[in-house]
Amino acid sequence: MDPDILNLIKKHWPIKSLYGLPEKFVPGKTVIPYSGPVWSEEEIYEAIHTLLEGKWLTSGEKVREFEKDFSAKVGQQHSVMTNSGSSANLLMVAALRSKRLFGFTDIAVVTPVAGFPTTVAPILQNGFTPLFVDIELKTLNLDLDQVEAKLTPKTKAIMFAHVLGNPPDMDRLLEICHRRDLLFLEDTCDALGSSWHGTPLGGFGKLSTCSFYPAHHITTGEGGMVSTSDENIERVVRSLCWWGRDCYCVGKANLLENGTCGKRFDRWLPELPDLTIDHKYVFTEMGYNLKPLDLQGAIGLVQLKKLDWIHKQRKAHYEGYRAFFSRYPDLFRIAEPHPKADVSWFGFPITVTTDKFTKDELTRFLENAKVQTRNYFAGNLLFHPAYSHLGNPHDYPNAVTVTKSTFFLGVSPNLTTEQMEYVQSKLAEFIAAH
Ligand SMILES: Cc1ncc(COP(=O)(O)O)c(C=O)c1O
CATH class of the missing domain: 3.40.640.10 (Type I PLP-dependent aspartate aminotransferase-like (Major domain))
Incomplete structure (x- = not known):
């Protein structure tokens, strides 16, 4: 392939932003996604x-x-x-x-x-x-x-x-x-x-x-x-x-005339000992x-190839939020890793532990400020129609608490210092108002 094609891709389709977000961050207007791919022209070129x-x-x-x-x-x-x-x-x-x-x-x-x-x-x-x-x-x-x-x-x-x-x-x-x-x-x-x-x-x-x-x-x-x-x-x-x-x-072995086993066309079916069968059409599962x-x-x-960098960024963003939330032990519970764990955080989980406000009030405030949040996925699965016949959700009280009071913030590698400071300033504003 013409090696110039990469330059042409870069010239005509430069990756400026993800999800159509503008390049410039405007606090309160630009959405801060909870996650997002670390993506460049190289992936598109290879595809x-x-x-x-x-x-x-x-x-x-x-x-x-x-x-x-x-x-x-x-x-x-x-x-x-x-x-x-x-x-x-x-x-x-x-x-x-x-x-x-x-x-x-x-x-x-x-x-x-x-x-x-x-x-x-x-x-x-x-x-x-x-x-x-x-x-x-x-x-x-x-x-x-x-x-x-x-x-x-x-x-x-x-x-x-x-x-x-x-x-x-x-x-x-x-x-x-x-x-x-x-x-x-x-x-x-x-x-x-x-x-x-x-x-x-x-x-x-x-x-x-x-x-x-x-x-x-x-x-x-x-x-x-x-x-x-x-x-x-x-x-x-x-x-x-x-x-x-x-x-x-x-992979390449798919093109071998006689397969990896060397006997692609053979008597594969014991019940048909005289019949030669293509191994690609023998079904064991x-x-x-x-x-x-x-x-x-x-x-x-x-x-x-980007995984090590992604790991460093996710960890650094976790640490940034940890430093912030540690100042409010009466309001929130945050997850701490075991000393033997080196965690590449997918998100920063927060459980609201105060009566002063609910998780819903806080996440609605953040979403209005254009900061995406996510529930801890399904929470207690037994609350959901597809799974409710399997048991009583209230037999699992911690999972109930988490369904009501836990959410997570993104620690995407794409987050900038400016965006993280903005999120923290909105959190501080919300806390001060309660
Ligand atoms: C823990 C866990 N397992 C499995 C899946 C399913 O992965 P996929 O979305 O690729 O089907 C997800 C979510 O995406 C997940 O968070």
């Missing part, structure tokens, strides 16, 4: 390059390269890219049903009752039972005392998301998993870049997942990943993601099609 010169529109060499680089970042041996983090969670749980792996049909999976819905939905969609536990108010993470107390012989796995990037006590969690023989399914969708005692989150689970939705640490537009260090699990997850097929040729486009892999490769 266009892959469209024009790639051999596939669907998952191909770029997705394969991204899978490899991503695995190294989270410290797992293998990864399978998907079209979203929700799809990644679906595959992570579906893998437990595979006859080639655990073959589970009727198990319980421990999971916190508050958080993002598609951490929990796959448990039910696969015919398993969620065993809900409450969360702790300090970190919003699952309450490990309740995990210990509630485990039943039917409980075979534990699945949760590190809340807004902040892990629970991983030493204790891993010890429980080991002692009670639980598979750890790690939802790292909000936590890419965080680590525990030097080990990246996403590197602890038997399987772990990530999301590349634009609000997350890195983005491919939409996208997700399942990672594992077990080759058999990778094969099953890839099969489930790719229609259920037995063939595992990916009851699968889905949850594959991403190759240009998403190309974008992911560029994004991954």
